[in-house]
Every structure is written in structure tokens, then in C-alpha cells.
Amino acid sequence: EAGVVQSPRYKIIEKKQPVAFWCNPISGHNTLYWYLQNLGQGPELLIRYENEEAVDDSQLPKDRFSAERLKGVDSTLKIQPAELGDSAVYLCASSLRNTGELFFGEGSRLTVL
Amino acid sequence: RKEVEQDPGPFNVPEGATVAFNCTYSNSASQSFFWYRQDCRKEPKLLMSVYSSGNEDGRFTAQLNRASQYISLLIRDSKLSDSATYLCVVNTGFQKLVFGTGTRLLVSP
Numbered sequence: 001e002a003g004v005v006q007s008p009r010y011k012i013i014e015k016k017q018p019v020a021f022w023c024n025p026i027s028g029h030n031t032l033y034w035y036l037q038n039l040g041q042g043p044e045l046l047i048r049y050e051n052e053e054a055v056d057d058s059q060l061p062k063d064r065f066s067a068e069r070l071k072g073v074d075s076t077l078k079i080q081p082a083e084l085g086d087s088a089v090y091l092c093a094s095s096l097r098n099t100g101e102l103f104f105g106e107g108s109r110l111t112v113l
Numbered sequence: 114r115k116e117v118e119q120d121p122g123p124f125n126v127p128e129g130a131t132v133a134f135n136c137t138y139s140n141s142a143s144q145s146f147f148w149y150r151q152d153c154r155k156e157p158k159l160l161m162s163v164y165s166s167g168n169e170d171g172r173f174t175a176q177l178n179r180a181s182q183y184i185s186l187l188i189r190d191s192k193l194s195d196s197a198t199y200l201c202v203v204n205t206g207f208q209k210l211v212f213g214t215g216t217r218l219l220v221s222p
Binding site: 101 | 121146147155157207211
């Protein structure tokens with residue numbers, strides 16, 4: 001069974017440029033999460049979807065970040081414009097509803113110069 | 114106060130040692146608890162769930178103390194391959210999963 005797939009694995013951009021990350025969750029997983037992880041820190045939730053509905057986006061900086069999961073399957077996270085402080089690993093995870101077992105993708109490592 | 118707190122370490126132990134980590138949580142209504150393992154530059158993976166009665170999986174034992182609001186992870190007979198960061202995860206309600214900062218473990222020969 002395929003795991004959570006993320007792309008790109010690495011992205012280097014200059015500040016003020018836009019960037020987008022894509023995630024395809026495990027088939028059948030209703031819940032999809034986007035987390036941000038800085039070096040030496042634990043993952044911090046940006047947004048959680050139940051099917052196509054964003055049920056928790058309270059930590060998403062909406063002035064520059066946006067996300068969508070139009071058909072309740074794959075998802076895109078966008079940053080526009082990127083700032084130096086956005087350099088981090090963006091992790092996507094999925095799970096079956098009502099379980100605490102998250103399956104993470106390998107992450108997208110963003111460097112903003 | 115952070116919702117989930119862990120000692121970042123690192124914990125440096127020799128092979129064969131027993132080591133324990135604690136994790137405290139602030140929301141007394143938290144419903145479920147987990148330990149995840151994260152290797153360097155890799156994604157986190159579920160190590161074990163933490164049940165109210167405590168649970169064991171081989172060399173790993175997890176316990177929950179609701180009265181004091183902490184969970185623990187005990188690793189017996191440490192192996193070099195146990196070197197990793199151990200993340201405490203708490204479901205604080207409504208499927209909101211909050212991660213701690215992680216505790217780094219280094220097992221040396």
C-alpha cells in the first residue's frame with residue numbers, strides 16, 4: 001500500500017516568491033493534516049481536513065498561507081509571498097477518522113533566501 | 114504554559130541502559146496519548162499508543178498518570194538503533210493532536 005506522498009521534497013526560493021506543496025494521502029484516509037516543523041521542534045498543526053472540509057485552520061497564517069482539498073483526496077498548501085521565517089519542513093499526514101495514528105509523508109523542506 | 118511539554122535532552126546513555134522520558138500536558142480533558150519516534154531528517158512514525166492501564170511493547174513501556182497529567186516512556190536494554198527523537202502527542206479533544214518538542218536520545222557503544 002502506498003504511503004503519504006508529498007512533493008516537492010526540497011524547494012529553494014527567494015523571499016516574496018510563491019511556493020506550493022502537494023500531498024496525496026493514503027487511500028481511504030478521511031483526515032488530512034498539514035504540519036510545519038522547525039529544526040529542534042515538534043510538528044505544529046497548520047490545518048486539518050475531514051474529507052474536503054477544513055475543520056481546524058486556527059493556526060494557519062491566513063494572510064499568506066492557503067490550503068485546499070477540493071475533492072477530499074489530495075491537498076495543496078500554498079505560501080504567497082514567502083518570508084525568510086517560513087523556512088521549515090512542511091509535513092503532510094493522513095489518518096482514518098477518530099484514530100490517533102497519523103501517517104506522515106517524507107515532508108517538503110523549504111528554504112527561503 | 115505549553116499544552117504539551119517535554120525535556121528536549123539530549124539523553125546520552127550507553128547501550129544496555131534503561132532510560133525514561135516524561136511528558137506533561139496541560140489540558141485535563143485530554144483524551145488519548147501517543148509516543149512517536151522521529152529519526153534525523155525523517156518523518157515521525159507512531160511508536161505506541163498510551164493506555165490508561167499502561168502498556169508494553171517489547172523493550173518499550175508507556176504509562177499514563179491522569180492525576181498528575183503526564184505520560185512516560187521507558188526503554189529497557191537500549192540499542193544503538195534507539196537513537197532518535199521521541200515525540201509525545203496528546204489528543205486534547207475534538208481530534209486536535211498536539212505534539213511536544215521531542216526528547217532526543219543518543220545511545221552510545
